[in-house]
Amino acid sequence: MVVLSQPALDDFSVIKTCKPTSGPFNEIPVIDLKNPKAKARIVEACEEFGFFKVVNHGVSMELMEKLESEAVKFFKLPQSQKDRAGPPNPFGYGNKRIGPNGDVGWVEYLLFSTNLEFISQKSLSIFQKNPEVFRCAVNEYVSAVREMVCEVSEMIADELKIEPRNVLSRLLRDEKSDSFFRLNHYPAISFSELQAVRVSGRNVVGFGEHTDPQIISAVRSNNTTGLQISLRDGAWVSVPPDHHSFFINVGDSLQVTSNPILLKFPVSSLVMTNGRFRSLRHRVLADSLKSRVSMIYFGGPPLGEKITPLPSLMDEGEESLYKEFTWCEYKKSAYKTRLGDNRLRLFEKNGGN
Numbered sequence: 001m002v003v004l005s006q007p008a009l010d011d012f013s014v015i016k017t018c019k020p021t022s023g024p025f026n027e028i029p030v031i032d033l034k035n036p037k038a039k040a041r042i043v044e045a046c047e048e049f050g051f052f053k054v055v056n057h058g059v060s061m062e063l064m065e066k067l068e069s070e071a072v073k074f075f076k077l078p079q080s081q082k083d084r085a086g087p088p089n090p091f092g093y094g095n096k097r098i099g100p101n102g103d104v105g106w107v108e109y110l111l112f113s114t115n116l117e118f119i120s121q122k123s124l125s126i127f128q129k130n131p132e133v134f135r136c137a138v139n140e141y142v143s144a145v146r147e148m149v150c151e152v153s154e155m156i157a158d159e160l161k162i163e164p165r166n167v168l169s170r171l172l173r174d175e176k177s178d179s180f181f182r183l184n185h186y187p188a189i190s191f192s193e194l195q196a197v198r199v200s201g202r203n204v205v206g207f208g209e210h211t212d213p214q215i216i217s218a219v220r221s222n223n224t225t226g227l228q229i230s231l232r233d234g235a236w237v238s239v240p241p242d243h244h245s246f247f248i249n250v251g252d253s254l255q256v257t258s259n260p261i262l263l264k265f266p267v268s269s270l271v272m273t274n275g276r277f278r279s280l281r282h283r284v285l286a287d288s289l290k291s292r293v294s295m296i297y298f299g300g301p302p303l304g305e306k307i308t309p310l311p312s313l314m315d316e317g318e319e320s321l322y323k324e325f326t327w328c329e330y331k332k333s334a335y336k337t338r339l340g341d342n343r344l345r346l347f348e349k350n351g352g353n
């Protein structure tokens with residue numbers, strides 16, 4: 001079952017394993033974007049989990065399936081051909097190695113800038129047969145998902161009474177927005193290999209635990225398990241897959257709200273809301289008999305954008321919990337860290353250096 005060009009798990013001593021975790025978690029907030037109460041429920045979910053599922057989102061299943069089938073075709077290519085689209089520094093094909101600092105996972109992927117020129121110039125030159133079909137599928141999908149994420153961001157602003165309501169969405173729509181798009185493929189693991197890891201009481205890590213550094217991310221996957229989130233008590237729970245929906249993830253840069261709330265929920269998190277929202281840790285386990293294909297839009301601001309608490313969310317005299325920094329500074333610092341590091345700590349006023 002493992003894709004031919006992949007090494008067997010036995011050869012894969014570098015892949016980390018972790019203890020088995022509990023089953024599906026059925027309390028993930030489900031937000032119907034057309035429901036009149038959606039705004040309040042989104043804000044609640046950002047505070048409580050930093051994560052929620054979106055239904056009735058307006059992105060057509062056709063777009064999702066078209067891109068998924070293009071991705072599957074790409075990941076089925078011979079390894080030598082896929083390698084020609086790498087390395088992923090900063091964008092392109094990557095296999096097992098995640099980021100520049102030694103992290104590895106049972107995953108291969110394509111990483112793009114959502115800057116369209118970049119997509120057409122480098123990454124897509126590799127799809128020799130039909131680069132246009134792939135390019136269209138990526139562009140149409142990213143545009144639709146970006147719009148949906150912008151709508152969610154505007155609903156957050158409305159509920160928090162932040163003006164103007166496009167205070168976040170304008171950053172994502174900006175033509176200089178430093179947003180990424182990622183296609184991940186977690187090859188299936190054969191029955192015997194699966195038994196071997198299960199006997200040893202472990203799970204194979206596809207994508208190690210981390211928070212996303214950007215403002216907000218939207219994950220869509222095929223109908224395969226694997227994604228897990230970390231709850232407040234540190235327990236890891238599995239997100240039941242749903243290929244019709246999106247899972248929205250609050251990123252490090254999304255601004256936090258108020259100190260009292262931060263004290264109530266002492267999780268390291270978002271800057272823009274000064275601690276109110278939560279950028280939660282998530283990871284992907286790869287031990288499934290079925291391969292997982294996921295597509296993630298990471299909405300980031302333009303490089304020069306200052307990441308500071310939104311003034312309208314600060315009480316008079318209230319101070320930011322974070323040093324002032326630009327997205328460019330945060331990103332540079334993030335790329336010096338390991339996947340599982342707490343990247344925001346370095347920017348806390350009373351922490352880091």
Ligand SMILES: C=C1C[C@]23C[C@@]1(O)CC[C@H]2[C@@]12CC[C@H](O)[C@@](C)(C(=O)O1)[C@H]2[C@@H]3C(=O)O
Nearest residue numbers: 098099100103212213334335336337338339
């Ligand atoms: C280990 C790393 C991979 C990552 C860059 C980093 O140095 C730390 C953040 C990682 C992450 C997590 C979310 C996204 O998948 C990603 C593209 C991002 O923006 O930050 C990855 C980076 C990556 O894979 O290059």
Ligand SMILES: O=C(O)CCC(=O)C(=O)O
Nearest residue numbers: 182184207227284294296
């Ligand atoms: O592949 C997934 O489902 C999630 C991967 C992820 O969290 C990431 O790429 O940042």
Ligand SMILES: [Fe+2]
Nearest residue numbers: 210211212282
């Ligand atoms: Fe992530």
